[in-house]
Amino acid sequence: MRGIISVSSGALFGLGLLISGMVDTSRVQGWLDIFGDWDPTLAFVLGGAILPMAIAWNISERRRAPLAGGSFPARPAQKITTDLAIGSMIFGAGWGLAGLCPGPSFAALSFGGWEGLMFVGSMVGGMLLAVPAKHVRSAMA
Amino acid sequence: MIEPSYIYGLIGGLIIGLAGAVYLLGNGRIMGASGVIGGLVDGSGLNEWRDRLLFIVGLIAAPWLALLVLGIEGETNITSNPWVLIAAGILVGFGARLANGCTSGHGVCGISRLSLRGIAATGFYLLAGGVSVLLFKHILGVI
Numbered sequence: 001m002r003g004i005i006s007v008s009s010g011a012l013f014g015l016g017l018l019i020s021g022m023v024d025t026s027r028v029q030g031w032l033d034i035f036g037d038w039d040p041t042l043a044f045v046l047g048g049a050i051l052p053m054a055i056a057w058n059i060s061e062r063r064r065a066p067l068a069g070g071s072f073p074a075r076p077a078q079k080i081t082t083d084l085a086i087g088s089m090i091f092g093a094g095w096g097l098a099g100l101c102p103g104p105s106f107a108a109l110s111f112g113g114w115e116g117l118m119f120v121g122s123m124v125g126g127m128l129l130a131v132p133a134k135h136v137r138s139a140m141a
Numbered sequence: 142m143i144e145p146s147y148i149y150g151l152i153g154g155l156i157i158g159l160a161g162a163v164y165l166l167g168n169g170r171i172m173g174a175s176g177v178i179g180g181l182v183d184g185s186g187l188n189e190w191r192d193r194l195l196f197i198v199g200l201i202a203a204p205w206l207a208l209l210v211l212g213i214e215g216e217t218n219i220t221s222n223p224w225v226l227i228a229a230g231i232l233v234g235f236g237a238r239l240a241n242g243c244t245s246g247h248g249v250c251g252i253s254r255l256s257l258r259g260i261a262a263t264g265f266y267l268l269a270g271g272v273s274v275l276l277f278k279h280i281l282g283v284i
Contacts (some may be wrong), residue, residue: 001167001168002191002192003191003192003195004170005163005164005167005168005170005192006191006192006193006195006196006199007162007195007196007198007199008163008199009160009161009163009164009167009168009172009196009199009202010160010196010197010199010200011160011199011200011202011203012156012157012160012199012203013156013157013160013161013166013172013174013196013199013200013203013245014199014201014202014203015153015156015198015203015204015207016153016155016157016158016159016160016211017153017154017204018153018158018203018207018208018215019149019152019156019158019205020149020150020153020154020156020157021146021149021150021153022153023204023215023216023217024216024217024218025217025218025219025220026218027146029274029278029284030270032267032270032273032274033271033274033275033278034271034275035275036278036279037203039146040147041146041147041149041150042146043242044147044148044150044151045150045151045153045154045157046154046248046249046252047151047154048150048151048152048153048154048155048157048158049154049155049157049158049161049248049249049253050154050158050207050249050252051155051158051181051253052155052158052159052162052194052259053158053161053162053165053249053250053253053254054237054254055162055247055255056158056161056162056165056166056253057165057253057254059166060165060166063166065169065273066166066167066168066169067166067167068167068168068169069169070168070169071169072165073165073169073170073171073266074260075254075256076184076256078256078257078258079258080257080258080261082266083240084240084241084258084262085240085261085265086236086237086239086240086260087236087239087240087241087262088236088238088240088247088261088262088263088265088266088269089236089265089266089268089269090232090235090239090265090267090269091233091235091236091237091239091240091243091266091269092236092265092267092269092270092272092273093232093236093269093272093273094228094229094230094231094232094233094234094236094273095229095232095233095244095266095269095270096269096271096272096273096277097225097228097232097268097273097277097284098162098219098225098226098229098230098233098248099218099219099242100217100219100222100229100233101174101175101176101233101243101245102174102175102233102234102237102239102243102244102245103174103200103243103244103245104147105158105230105233106174106178106197106200106201106258107200107201107203107204107225108204108215108217108219109201110202110204110208110215111204111205111208111214111215111216111217112203112206112215112217112219113217113219115217115219115220115226116219117236117274118196118215118223118226118227118230119164119219119226119229119230119233120216120230121230122146122226122227122228122229122230122231122234123230123231123233123234124178124182124230124234125230125231125234126230126231126232126233126234126235126236126238127175127178127179127182127183127234127235127237127238128182128183128234129231129234129235130179130183130234130235130238130239131183131190131214131238133235133239134238134239137239140260
C-alpha cells in the first residue's frame with residue numbers, strides 16, 4: 001500500500017513538473033529575472049499546486065489517520081530560525097544560478113544529459129556537507 | 142495576454158499539488174523533494190528507505206515514459222558550464238537541507254498549510270534567487 005502510494009505520488013510529481021515547464025531552467029530563471037524578460041509562469045504553477053494541497057491539509061484535519069496507517073505530520077514549531085533563513089537564501093542563490101531545484105533535477109534525469117547528472121551529483125554533495133554544518137549549528141545553540 | 146505556458150503551468154501545478162495530496166493523505170508524509178532525497182543521501186531517513194526510493198523511481202520514470210510515448214524530446218536548457226553546475230548543485234543541496242526544505246516542501250506543502258516557516262522560507266529563497274539571477278546574469282554575465 002505505502003509503496004503504491006509512494007510511486008504514484010512520485011510519478012504525478014514528475015509529470016506535473018514536466019507539464020508545468022519547471023524542468024526547463026530558462027523558465028525558472030525567467031521567473032526570477034525581474035530586471036530582464038520576466039516570465040510569470042511559475043506563479044501559475046505554484047498557485048495550481050497550492051490549491052489541491054490546501055484541500056488535502058483540510059481533509060487531513062478531519063481524518064484520524066492516513067490511508068496507509070500511521071499518523072499525519074504534526075505542525076512543527078512555527079519559529080523562523082537562522083538556519084531556515086540562511087539555508088533558504090543559500091538554496092535560492094543556487095536555484096537562480098542553475099534554474100533547478102531538487103524535484104525538477106530528478107524529474108529531468110532521463111533527458112538532462114551529463115549536465116543534469118553533474119548538477120544532481122553536486123546537489124548530493126551539498127546535502128552531505130549540510131550534515132556536519134547542522135552539527136556545528138546545534139552545538140552553537 | 143494569456144500565454145500557453147501559463148495554462149501548462151496551471152495544469153502541471155495542479156498535478157504537482159495532487160501528488161502532494163496523495164503523499165499526505167496516503168502515507169501521512171509531506172512531499173518535499175529535498176527531504177525525500179536527503180533522507181536517503183545522509184541516512185537520516187533510512188527507516189522509510191523503500192517509500193523514498195519508490196517515490197524517486199516514479200519521479201524519474203514518469204517524465205521519461207511520457208516523453209517516450211509522446212515521441213518528444215525533453216528540454217532543460219541547462220547550462221553546460223561545469224563550474225556553474227557544481228556551484229549551483231552544492232548551494233541547492235546544502236541550503237535545502239539546512240533550511241529543512243525546498244520549493245516543494247516549504248513552497249507547495251508549507252504555504253498551503255499556512256505555515257509561517259514555509260511562507261518565510263519561500264520569501265527568502267525567492268529574494269535570493271532574484272538577486273542571484275541579477276548578479277550572475279546581468280552584472281557578471283556568467284549565465
